[in-house]
Amino acid sequence: EIVLTQSPATLSLSPGERATLSCRASQSISNFLAWYQQKPGQAPRLLIYDASNRATGIPARFSGSGSGTDFTVTISSLEPEDFAVYYCQQRSTWPLTFGQGTRLEIK
Amino acid sequence: EVQLVQSGAEMKKPGESLKISCKGSGYNFIEYYIGWVRQMPGKGLEWMGIISLRVSELRYSPSFEGQVTISGDKSLSTAYLQWSSLKASDTAMYYCARRKLGGPVDAFDIWGQGTMVTVTS
16 A cells, blocks of 8 residues: 655645645655645545646646655645645555645644 | 535444445536545545446455445446444545546546534444
């Protein structure tokens, strides 16, 4: 099973700042990585697929990068609605797995 | 509108059985896999398993194999997740989500609203 390790566990930033969230895979997963955003009381929402492709309707301030074992999602300038929990998920190998999540909170 | 609508919250006793549902609409249901994801209170997302009604494929996470059963009904555009004997540790929010394996967006792009299952004596 591929283990995804997200860092940091919690990130405290202010609106307008740049956020960089990381996800490391226990073995190479090519670019088969997605990112999801989850707000309290809501279902997760797809942000990025195949490491760097924004999903439909996702603002351009979100970008993803990486391949192999190291991936990042960057939010160029935080808006108030971006404070949430972010999860990465790999589809390279069964079973599919999620990272443990990074909580992005307002400083 | 493309959506997955899940059945409502359930409160059950340990040992009872349960089947929850996920109904797709606004798209060709059998062209997509349906996955199930568990989220225990205050915790992260855990992938449980996935089903394709078009190619009759069914896969489980080793953590959930034997603990739950995933099924579906093409005629009703509905997928199911069931337990034969619930435990208190099954208390969680359960989400379904669709994925087009090998498609241009091969990720869980549409999610249901979640079904809260509470198991308590």
